[in-house]
Amino acid sequence: MTEQLFTVSKDVPWYKTYQEHGIEFDFSLPNNIxxxxxxxxxxxxxxxxxxxxxxxxxxxxxxxxxxxxxxxxxxxxxxxxxxxxxxxxxxxxxxxxxxxxxxxxxxxxxxxxxxxxxxxxxxxxxxxxxxxxxxxxxxxxxxxxxxxxxxxxxxxxxxxxxxxxxxxxxxxxxxxxxxxxxxxxxxxxxxxxxxxxxxxxxxxxxxxxxxxxxxxxxxxxxxxxxxxxxxxxxxxxxxxxxxxxxxxxxxxxxxxxxxxxxxxxxxxxxxxxxxxxxxxxxxxxxxxxxxxxxxxxxxxxxxxxxxxxxxxxxxxxxxxxxxxxxxxxxxxxxxxxxxxxxxxxxxxxxxxxxxxxxxxxxxxxxxxxxxxxxxxxxxxxxxxxxxxxxxxxxxxxxxxxxxxxxxxxxxxxxxxxxxxxxxxxxxxxxxxxxxxxxxxxxxxxxTGDIGIMDEKGFVKIVDRKKDMILVSGFNVYPNEVEEVMASHPKILECGVIGVVDSHSGEVPKIFVVKKDASLTTEEVREWAKENLTGYKRPKYIEFVSELPKSNVGKILRKELRKLEESK
Incomplete structure (x- = not known):
């Protein structure tokens, strides 16, 4: 005897994915809990x-x-x-x-x-x-x-x-x-x-x-x-x-x-x-x-x-x-x-x-x-x-x-x-x-998070609603920019925020922690040019010794925005 908690239709995209991986789709909380x-x-x-x-x-x-x-x-x-x-x-x-x-x-x-x-x-x-x-x-x-x-x-x-x-x-x-x-x-x-x-x-x-x-x-x-x-x-x-x-x-x-x-x-x-x-x-x-x-x-x-x-x-x-x-x-x-x-x-x-x-x-x-x-x-x-x-x-x-x-x-x-x-x-x-x-x-x-679901039910996070940057009417999601820029061999980690721009409304700014001390602003710009569409490229680049993080390691974009506003 078990207690049924919640039922999801088997018409959802991820039902077949459960079958493919041999994972039980239905769920009940055992009656001894x-x-x-x-x-x-x-x-x-x-x-x-x-x-x-x-x-x-x-x-x-x-x-x-x-x-x-x-x-x-x-x-x-x-x-x-x-x-x-x-x-x-x-x-x-x-x-x-x-x-x-x-x-x-x-x-x-x-x-x-x-x-x-x-x-x-x-x-x-x-x-x-x-x-x-x-x-x-x-x-x-x-x-x-x-x-x-x-x-x-x-x-x-x-x-x-x-x-x-x-x-x-x-x-x-x-x-x-x-x-x-x-x-x-x-x-x-x-x-x-x-x-x-x-x-x-x-x-x-x-x-x-x-x-x-x-x-x-x-x-x-x-x-x-x-x-x-x-x-x-x-x-x-x-x-x-x-x-x-x-x-x-x-x-x-x-x-x-x-x-x-x-x-x-x-x-x-x-x-x-x-x-x-x-x-x-x-x-x-x-x-x-x-x-x-x-x-x-x-x-x-x-x-x-x-x-x-x-x-x-x-x-x-x-x-x-x-x-x-x-x-x-x-x-x-x-x-x-x-x-x-x-x-x-x-x-x-x-x-x-x-x-x-x-x-x-x-x-x-x-x-x-x-x-x-x-x-x-x-x-x-x-x-x-x-x-x-x-x-x-x-x-x-x-x-x-x-x-x-x-x-x-x-x-x-x-x-x-x-x-x-x-x-x-x-x-x-x-x-x-x-x-x-x-x-x-x-x-x-x-959730406040923006995502995309594919035909198998897998979800990809695009970003937090509040962190989205609007560049000349185009949506730019900081996670996407960070992922591309963090793949540079000389970048240890980075954080991206939107800053006010008189021409575009907003533009991305990137804060970079170097993995290699020889990294230059020009190298960062070139990497962005090679890997990102024009409006997604950081217009401003700032090197920092560390990024503000929560106790569990989340990069705190709120603190980056405060840092920017204090200048």
Whole structure:
């Protein structure tokens, strides 16, 4: 007996593609999953002594994770927090994150993921908007919370140190972080409790499992900060559990074995980001992987050391991380024969990066697509090679492309990607007006991305609507220009924006990070002339030492525009 969630007509273009790849088209959520807690507890029962998470060479098993998260859940319940209350977590990839995250969900509370690099102003907005009553935070960022003027409903603050779960080594880690590297600014939060004390405050036996329903909110995932005030996408247990189950038939094509003991996912993307949260944390636990937590993915030397020791088989990343590693001598020297699945998301994977990655590792990048509002995965390429496209819609996911008037466009024509499916959010927290803006009259979620679908159902992203450059009436999409220009052998990476032009209205400007210091403006112009139609060629070229990026490596065109406007 299973619960049917959503049915898609077999008349869609991608149905035959499913058949060709032997992937089950229909989708149901198993009847033994009524919340994320079921996914967690089934994993604890099946994989007890297997390593669940490893960080800084310290591992915890699924059985230990079961006990630790019960202790945190029992502690939170002892505070008088009740089902549905919001609890924020402001942590990088350390062992305390999965313990706290699972404890929150097991207690029947709603998780609010927070970027640890937020300013006090950004943190204040998210805490107040979410109505969070408790906060887990790493001491490195405790001063940020201390500076928050209006702390809203937050009455309980649990402060972790990086070394809390590392045993004796943790004492050394904490000493180095605090006193040698000076990474912990002074802070004072009256009434806080340490993570270790919270962990040991209440016996695990005191935990009471709440009754949870699939449509109750499991997480508020904040998004939209690059386009305005951040909004909380309400992701239900059904949304997240469905997206995990939708991933399984695709991933099982690469990992058909029933026992994944000892096989690691390299978790370089932060777990507070929805891509990593679902594709690494939730899916990893569902299938019984071990998760290698990489706290600082910008430290390529440390990343190489972890790759050499743990030999991950599965590596989800974004284009900038793939590109950075493939150009790093230490990473190039490693044996990559264990790697079986490289998953690209979060931003477009450029063809030059994909080709370089495959030449180095022998492993192609499988590109997918999604948003915070969709838990996140909407589309994924079946195994078979890099396509330059974002794949076909997930099981039980219907995707249509609409023009500006709300009419569905024909195959091969560009339109806004709109989606229906069990992974699509319930809406934005306390923002019915914003929810209405992203919902079509037929109930499809508007992604804001422009794409083209081919006759087999594969979708190619053209660009974000807001990033489109209008040159003398012609649409220019920055992704396309970036992909062409990034293939220049002397360009490491680049970002393109539109700037005002008295003749054309707008023209493209490119910001370039050199791979080879000898690169000249004239060489960039010549490459554009050889590879791009006239109106798509960058009129202005600026060399920069680095590009502004989000914590998951997305190039922030908003920051490039700010940089341009400040001149």
């Amino acid at each position: 009524n919340s994320l807690v079921d996914i967690f507890e089934q994993a604890f029962a099946r994989f007890g002594e297997r390593v669940a998470f490893t960080c800084m060479d310290k591992s915890i098993t699924y059985r230990e994770l079961d006990n630790y998260s019960r202790q945190i859940a029992a502690y939170l319940q002892s505070l008088g927090l009740t089902k549905g209350d919001k609890v924020a977590v402001m942590m990088p990839n350390i062992l305390q994150y999965p313990i706290a995250m699972i404890g929150i969900v097991r207690a029947g509370l709603t998780l609010v993921n927070v970027n640890p690099l937020y300013t006090s102003h950004e943190l204040e907005h998210q805490l107040n908007d979410s109505e969070a009553k408790a906060l887990f935070i790493v001491e490195n960022f405790a001063h940020t919370f201390e500076k928050v003027a209006n702390k809203g409903q937050v009455k309980h603050v649990i402060v972790a140190s990086l070394g809390d779960m590392l045993g004796l080594k943790g004492l050394l880690v904490n000493a180095v972080v605090r006193h040698v590297k000076k990474m912990v600014p002074d802070w004072n939060i009256p009434g806080h409790i340490s993570f270790k004390d919270a962990l040991n405050a209440v016996p695990a036996a005191n935990y009471t499992r709440p009754e949870l329903q699939l449509d109750e909110i499991a997480a508020l995932q904040y998004t939209g900060g690059t386009t305005g005030v951040a909004k909380g996408a309400m992701l239900s247990h059904r949304n997240l559990a469905s997206n995990v189950e939708q991933c399984v038939p695709f991933v099982s094509k690469v990992f058909p074995e029933k026992d994944l003991s000892g096989k690691y996912i390299a978790v370089a993307l932060p777990l507070y980001h929805i891509f990593s949260f679902t594709a690494c944390g939730l899916l990893g636990m569902k299938l019984g992987f071990s998760m290698l937590l990489i706290t600082n993915p910008r430290d390529f030397a440390a990343v190489c050391k972890d790759f050499a020791k743990y030999k991950p088989v599965f590596f989800p990343a974004v284009n900038t991380l793939f590109n950075g590693l493939v150009n790093h001598d230490g990473f190039r020297a490693l044996d990559h024969s264990n790697l079986r699945l490289s998953l690209g998301g979060g931003m477009s994977v450029l063809s030059d990066t994909a080709k370089s990655w495959e030449r180095l590792t022998g492993n192609y990048i499988v590109e997918g697509y999604g948003l915070s509002e969709t838990s996140p995965v909407l589309t994924l390429n079946p195994p078979g090679g890099y396509t330059g496209k974002i794949g076909i819609p997930f099981p039980a996911t219907d995707i249509k492309l609409f023009d500006d008037e709300g009419n569905e466009v024909a195959l091969g024509e560009a339109g806004e990607i709109c989606a229906k499916g069990p992974q699509v959010m319930q809406g934005y927290w306390k923002r019915d007006d914003e929810t209405a803006k992203v919902t079509t009259k037929d109930g499809y979620f508007r």
